[in-house]
Every structure is written in C-alpha cells, then in structure tokens.
Amino acid sequence: MSTVLTPSPPTALSHAELTRYSRHLLLPEVGLEGQRKLKAARVLLIGAGGLGSPAALYLAAAGVGTLGIVDFDVVDVTNLQRQVLHGTSEVGQPKLASAIRRLHDVNPHVTVIPHEVRLTRENALELIGAYDLVVDGTDNFATRYLVNDACVLTGVPNAYGSIFRFDGQVSLFCTPDGPCYRCLYPEPPPAGLVPSCAEGGVLGVLPGMVGTLQATEAIKWILGIGEPLVGRLLLVDALSARWRTVKAPRNPQCPACGTRTLTALPDYDQLCGIRPPQATDQVPSITPRELVARRAQGDDLLLLDVREPHEVLVAAYPDAQLIPLGSLGEAVPSLPRDRDIIVACRSGARSARAVKDLLAAGFYRVWNLDGGILRWSDDVDPSVPKY
Amino acid sequence: MPVPIFLPSALAAHTGGQRQLQAEGPTVGAALDDLVARFPAVGPRLRDAAGEPYPFVTVYLNDEDIRLANGFATTVREGDEIVIVPAVAGG
Numbered sequence: 001m002s003t004v005l006t007p008s009p010p011t012a013l014s015h016a017e018l019t020r021y022s023r024h025l026l027l028p029e030v031g032l033e034g035q036r037k038l039k040a041a042r043v044l045l046i047g048a049g050g051l052g053s054p055a056a057l058y059l060a061a062a063g064v065g066t067l068g069i070v071d072f073d074v075v076d077v078t079n080l081q082r083q084v085l086h087g088t089s090e091v092g093q094p095k096l097a098s099a100i101r102r103l104h105d106v107n108p109h110v111t112v113i114p115h116e117v118r119l120t121r122e123n124a125l126e127l128i129g130a131y132d133l134v135v136d137g138t139d140n141f142a143t144r145y146l147v148n149d150a151c152v153l154t155g156v157p158n159a160y161g162s163i164f165r166f167d168g169q170v171s172l173f174c175t176p177d178g179p180c181y182r183c184l185y186p187e188p189p190p191a192g193l194v195p196s197c198a199e200g201g202v203l204g205v206l207p208g209m210v211g212t213l214q215a216t217e218a219i220k221w222i223l224g225i226g227e228p229l230v231g232r233l234l235l236v237d238a239l240s241a242r243w244r245t246v247k248a249p250r251n252p253q254c255p256a257c258g259t260r261t262l263t264a265l266p267d268y269d270q271l272c273g274i275r276p277p278q279a280t281d282q283v284p285s286i287t288p289r290e291l292v293a294r295r296a297q298g299d300d301l302l303l304l305d306v307r308e309p310h311e312v313l314v315a316a317y318p319d320a321q322l323i324p325l326g327s328l329g330e331a332v333p334s335l336p337r338d339r340d341i342i343v344a345c346r347s348g349a350r351s352a353r354a355v356k357d358l359l360a361a362g363f364y365r366v367w368n369l370d371g372g373i374l375r376w377s378d379d380v381d382p383s384v385p386k387y
Numbered sequence: 388m389p390v391p392i393f394l395p396s397a398l399a400a401h402t403g404g405q406r407q408l409q410a411e412g413p414t415v416g417a418a419l420d421d422l423v424a425r426f427p428a429v430g431p432r433l434r435d436a437a438g439e440p441y442p443f444v445t446v447y448l449n450d451e452d453i454r455l456a457n458g459f460a461t462t463v464r465e466g467d468e469i470v471i472v473p474a475v476a477g478g
Contacts, residue, residue: 051478139478164475167395185474187442197477200397207478235472239396239406244470246450326400 011036034223039065041222044131048095050207051137053085058215060103060110068113071095082204121265124150134158141188142268148181152256159214168210168236172217178230179250180257191273283355285368288376306354344369392469401429416459443474
C-alpha cells in the first residue's frame with residue numbers, strides 16, 4: 001500500500017507516484033512542487049483525434065491529475081494512420097472508450113473524465129470553465145472559434161494546435177495578457193475554401209509533432225516554467241524540417257480579448273458561412289449501381305473522374321476520363337455537350353462541386369456519382385479499395 | 388533585389404508544386420505581384436478581390452505580420468523573407 005506524503009490530498013503524491021515521476025523529480029524546474037502542480041491540474045482535451053491523441057498520452061504520462069476529453073466520434077480505420085490513442089481492435093468503438101482504456105494503462109493515477117458530447121455554444125462555457133487549461137484538437141473552424149471565445153470568456157488558456165497536409169501551427173492563446181485566436185485570424189475563411197484533412201490529406205506523424213508541442217506548452221504553463229508560446233505562433237513545416245516562430249501580438253481591437261464587445265457565444269455556423277443543407281444544394285445524381293445498369297444497356301456515357309492522378313493509382317474507375325477538379329475549368333471547352341456526363345470522385349463531394357460548375361457553364365446532361373468510389377466499392381466492386 | 392517567398396504545401400498546388408520561390412519587388416505587395424504574374428492561380432489565395440489582405444491568410448515579412456506594419460506597402464529589404472500562413476483547422 002502506498003504512503004501518502006504531505007501536503008494534504010489531492011496534491012499529495014504516493015510512493016508509487018514519486019517513483020513513477022522520478023525523471024521529473026530530478027529536474028529542479030519540476031521537482032516535488034511541480035509534480036504536485038501537475039497532479040492538481042485539470043486539463044480539457046477537445047477532440048481525441050490526431051492532435052488529442054499524443055497530447056493526451058503525454059499529459060497522462062506526465063501526471064496531469066485530471067484529464068477531461070470531449071469527443072463523440074467512433075474509431076474509424078482511417079483514423080489509425082495518426083490517432084495513436086486508438087488501436088485496430090477498437091475500430092467501431094467510441095473514441096472515449098479506447099482513450100480511457102489506453103490512458104488508464106499509461107498512468108492509472110490520472111482521472112479521465114469523458115464528455116461524450118459535441119461542444120456547442122450551449123455547453124462550452126460550463127465545460128471549459130471547469131478546467132484550468134484547454135488543448136484544442138478540433139478539426140473545423142466553427143469549433144475553433146467556439147473554443148477560443150469560450151476560453152476568453154472563462155479565462156482558461158488554450159494550448160492551440162492546427163494541422164493541414166505537412167504544415168502545423170502551435171500557440172498558447174487566452175492567457176491573461178496574451179492574444180487569442182481571433183487576434184491572429186479575425187475571421188474564418190469562407191466555407192469550402194480550405195479543404196479538411198479528410199479531403200486534402202495529412203502526414204500521419206504531423207499531429208504527433210504538433211500535439212506533443214501543445215502538451216509541452218500545457219505542462220510549461222501548469223508548472224510556470226520557461227517561455228510560454230504566448231504572443232508567438234510556431235510554424236512547423238514537416239517537409240522542409242523548418243520551424244519558424246512569428247509574432248502574434250494581442251489585437252487591442254479584438255472583439256473577444258481586446259474591446260471585450262463579444263460577451264456571449266455567437267452562432268458559429270453563421271460565422272463560418274455554414275448553412276443547413278438546402279434544396280438548391282442538391283445536384284442531379286446517379287448511384288454507382290444505376291451507372292453500371294446504364295452502361296450495361298449500352299448508353300453512351302462519359303465517366304469523368306475529377307480526383308488527382310495519385311488517387312487513381314490507389315483505386316480506379318473503369319473506363320473513366322481523368323480531369324482533376326483544379327483543371328476542370330480549362331477542360332470545359334473540350335467536354336461533350338451531346339453526351340451524358342457522370343462526374344465522380346472519392347466520396348462525391350468534389351464531384352458535386354464539379355457538377356455545379358458544369359451546370360453553371362451551361363451543361364445540362366451532367367450527374368454526380370453519389371458516394372463516389374467509396375460507394376462504388378460497397379455496391380459494385382468490392383475489389384476496389386476504399387481510402 | 389530578390390526576396391524569397393515561402394508557401395505552405397496547401398498553396399503549392401498553384402505554383403507548380405514549389406513551396407519556396409524568389410520574387411522581385413520593393414514592397415511585399417510588389418513581390419507578390421511578381422509571383423502572381425508567373426502563377427496567376429495563386430493570386431486569389433493571397434489577397435481579396437480588392438487587392439487587400441484576407442483576415443484568414445497572414446502574410447509575414449520575416450516574423451512580423453504585415454497587417455501591423457504597412458500592409459502590402461511594407462518595404463522589403465535585403466535579406467528579408469516573406470512567409471504566407473493561411474488559417475488551417477485540421478486536428
């Protein structure tokens with residue numbers, strides 16, 4: 001049985017904990033006092049995905065006493081390339097379940113509090129206000145602005161990290177004297193301008209780099225050591241192995257942390273230009289099975305694949321013409337107006353944009369292949385891999 | 388006087404895959420003009436229809452946000468670097 005040392009709980013450390021944290025206790029910058037601070041700290045991870053996985057693992061290993069995790073997703077096999085909290089045997093299970101299991105194994109002295117909810121303007125202030133620091137590992141602009149504003153309003157610092165393809169950003173926002181995310185980016189890009197990692201891809205190890213930097217900033221802040229990444233934005237370029245720090249000062253005109261005119265959480269879907277689906281968003285579509293049936297009856301169709309050439313190497317449509325979406329504009333004059341054109345991609349999202357563009361360019365015999373090659377693999381040809 | 392411009396991989400699709408390019412110009416705006424003259428597709432990603440900086444794409448001259456200096460009129464000096472950093476939200 002372990003012996004409890006002074007001071008009184010909950011920041012007291014047992015013998016087992018003292019031994020576990022030996023390498024921290026050897027550091028004068030951490031020591032017994034620092035380790036007690038870590039144990040007393042409450043950190044909320046928003047998202048248990050690419051960034052949240054490494055951050056949670058290291059925060060747990062470091063002995064942060066209470067880790068809250070907000071996530072409502074289930075583990076998908078495509079997550080495993082980077083989301084190291086979860087394993088192959090846990091595909092299909094809630095991410096919170098695998099996170100709790102894994103973190104308990106890493107450090108049973110840590111209390112993990114699952115919050116199986118979507119973070120919303122209704123629950124954000126209460127959730128975030130119950131913690132000392134937030135680690136923002138979300139994957140969309142609307143939630144990033146929500147996290148930022150809730151952190152400003154509750155006075156909870158935000159260890160921010162964000163990634164796309166090979167590039168990452170890290171900063172510590174919403175400290176008492178520092179800037180917030182809105183100081184850096186006053187407005188989000190219009191919806192659809194910046195692709196998500198699900199559309200544009202991400203190097204699997206990149207969230208490992210960025211998430212551990214977020215955990216580092218969180219631990220430094222809790223301990224009160226070093227130079228926090230406040231007022232600075234760290235840019236990580238994995239391709240060139242070049243790291244750069246740029247100035248990100250507080251904006252006195254910032255409505256959140258400057259003038260403080262933002263006193264309640266606004267509508268983030270509206271802020272980010274996200275509308276509920278509308279009838280006018282629908283484009284004419286055809287299912288993979290219908291396409292096969294039409295080809296079988298000898299219809300003269302053009303199957304237009306708007307993916308990138310490297311994607312076709314992974315999974316190809318039979319008898320398709322490849323014109324990547326980015327080149328479609330130049331190719332419009334060469335497309336036939338007297339044939340039915342079926343536009344296809346991976347999931348049906350890019351091809352829907354292409355169908356809209358072609359309709360706007362005066363084509364009317366044009367359809368979207370619903371569900372893309374993912375549905376093609378499900379419904380027509382399982383030998384075509386899904387990616 | 389050439390000034391290097393660093394682009395993220397997200398924008399390199401519009402510059403023939405190049406992420407580090409050289410441009411000429413006495414100001415940040417002029418250097419970007421020179422870049423856009425060679426790669427027109429990247430232009431709308433760097434500035435809005437009125438030619439002003441976007442609120443969601445930060446242009447740095449070395450480590451300074453040009454919005455806090457003279458915007459695109461900020462003077463470029465020997466040895467400076469221009470860094471383009473669009474907002475990204477992946478996690």
